[in-house]
Amino acid sequence: MKDKDPLNIIITGVGGQGNVLMSQLAGKALVRSGYHATIGETYGASQRGGAVMSHLRVSREKQYGPLIAQGQADIVLGLEPLETMRVLAQYGNPEVVVISNSRPIFPPVVSSGEGQYPTPEQIGSVLQQLSKKAWLVNATDIALEMGAPILANIVMMGTLVGTGLLPVGPEAFETELAESLSRERLDANIKAFRRGLAEVSALT
């Protein structure tokens, strides 16, 4: 997988979960390691509960455009399960690999009772059926345990890096975190990132 060129990654979630930050973190780590990286992001709704996604395209050879064509995702990193499903329906294919947070954020139509949210069993089954391999991570629970639910994003990023699907390893990410975060925030982020890395062995 990590030799595919371009490698098409979609990071998805709900506005406010840190989707854009995660794509930037990965993009910077990749550029630092000599790769071309392009990120296209849905925003505007980015802090307002909307469905958001970032397209991250990685290549050894050249720069690619900011949008991935339909059905062309290689990896989907989902910070919210319903959004993972939404992205798979548009960008998935039988070879796609999926890593998704298990914790739902209910859309208003679900909270109001007009729509149904899939059960954890349904989520697991749909993701398995629509991918070559799918991992579900209890990232928000882990982050809550660590004291800050927002850290779910970095736990998820850790899990993605831990799978070895990206062409760069954890060191590049930790260097990038150290470069871009203040001291107070760095420790918690590194800890969460490593929890995510370790999560892979727990899941496989």
Added chain:
Amino acid sequence: MMANVATFESGTTQLLMGNEGIARGALEAGIGFASAYPGNPSSEIIGTLAEVAKDAGIYVEWSVNEKVALEAATAASFAGVRSIVAMKQNGLNVVLDFLMGLAMTGTNAGLVLVTCDDPGALSSTEEEDSRPVAKWACLPLLEPATFQEEKDMTTWAFELSEKLKTICLLRGVTRTSHARGDVRIGERLPPNRDAKFEAVVPLQYTSLPPSLKHGLAHQKMDRAREIFEDSPFNWYEGPEEPDLLIVTCGSGWFYSLEAVKALDVEGTVGILKLGTTWPLPEKLIRQHLNRTEKVLVVEEIDPFLESSLKELVGEDPAAVGPITFFGKRSGHIPLAGEINPDIVTSAISRILEKAYVPVDADYAQKALGLTSFFTHPRMVGFCAGCPHRATFWSVKNALKLDGRGGFVTGDIGCYTMALGPTGFWQLKTAQAMGSATGMACGFGKLSEFGFQQPVVAACGDSTFFHATIPALISGIYNRANFTLLVLDNSATAMTGFQPHPGTGATATGEVATAIDIATVCRALGVRVEITDPFDLKVSTEKLLDLIQDEGGVRVLISRRECALVRGRREKPAYRMHVDAERCIGENCGCGRMCTRVFQCPGLIWDVANGVAKIDEVICAGCGVCTDICPGGAIIREAG
């Protein structure tokens, strides 16, 4: 210290957002002055420069509106200092009056106006193409396609502006400005520090005499056309005589490359990528049109390039021979909404009659079957703990209590979302900055025609300064009957929390005079009340009282800091939970007020037990929902 756009070393490669690339490009051109009013997708250009202003030794400001931003940047140009101004497409409408005069006047030091269009209106209330302005104002227009070009073209735009002695337009779109890619960093130039205003010839810095200056503007376009013929930002890739020639610019270039590759037609389809889209490099284009009979134009929003090409062919049809054009006019590329690689692929596939199946059909069908029941839309709405939700709750109740069919005219900002469910559909109009109050000036003078409804004009704090003040004064002067509701959340929240004249801080973090909206309004001689939107009872009473205090303009300032800004600094005010004994769910008779009407994303429904529940990950702890629950089941405890 963290490396930033000002301190990146020359020769390194950095991941930059297109807007950051533009900012770096301006620094490499040695700008001294940068100004803007924030507007997505352009906000990060001046935002980035503001953050690094001290490192770079430049002046950066958030101006009160786009017109003042351009006027201020023009002053710097006149005084010999290179300057940049940035805005979204709506901002360009605001500056037009000044820009038309400036285009005739000309400039001194390099002056670049960046306008970022928003195809698909991802963060706008309308979709609009900025480019025709280049044609009517006689201005050169550049459109970067790659991340490297964002930077390099910006730097070059300053040289071009100085060669032509006119303001240079650089047009971005969301997918160039608000996307990121790797960029090689170049050397920075220092700004000119010998600023001086000096008119060498009479009337130099005026648009007079008009006919003479208009003629000069056209001559500048002739000169630009010559320069563009050899521009490194225009290039062709493909066979000598393509079956189909794609002419593209901006975001369309990456999509075209991808489409040609996906269809495996690299041997028969060529791509002419243009970075200089007005005036057109006519010789270069004719040369390529000559070698094909089919042309597809790929561009975002309006068929601007397409029309210009057709005009060019029309001037001398014999020179290029018969050509069939495909694009937005032929329906191969949609006239509205964003384009993407799939749209371009499908256009080429139709023109060449070459089948393309983008997605494995079995997979697509399976995916649709498995997900469509669950993939509910997530409409954007107010955040958890947003003061605007609370304000519009009181608005809804006050208008209902008044009972005369009162309504709210709307403006542009986060509160525009009150035209949807999380603002209880209270906002009835949404056009332009300041228009809520301008429209209220009209509604408020209709009583002699039988109009009896109370009118509430909404605006935000930043919008108050941007464009509401003239409308407010007009309303007061003409004794229009309305209530101005200022939703003051102490930030330009929709575009990224930039400071404004009311916040007491400048773009670069210096202390500024905080201009108090209440004091401004009182100085105009009108009744002003202030309320805390989280106090639903008092807010409703005050608004009702103001609505009914008729015979002129009244002002209610609903003041509470943006929940996102506050949340970065402070812990939640309350810990919230639902008392599952007191919540009797569907049997209450409230119709699930919390999750069906109030619709804060922090309030969810426990399906198994049939009661409301707080999502502790989302809840901002504002405590307002305690006051909307008729059963007293939502409990707030001091955090």
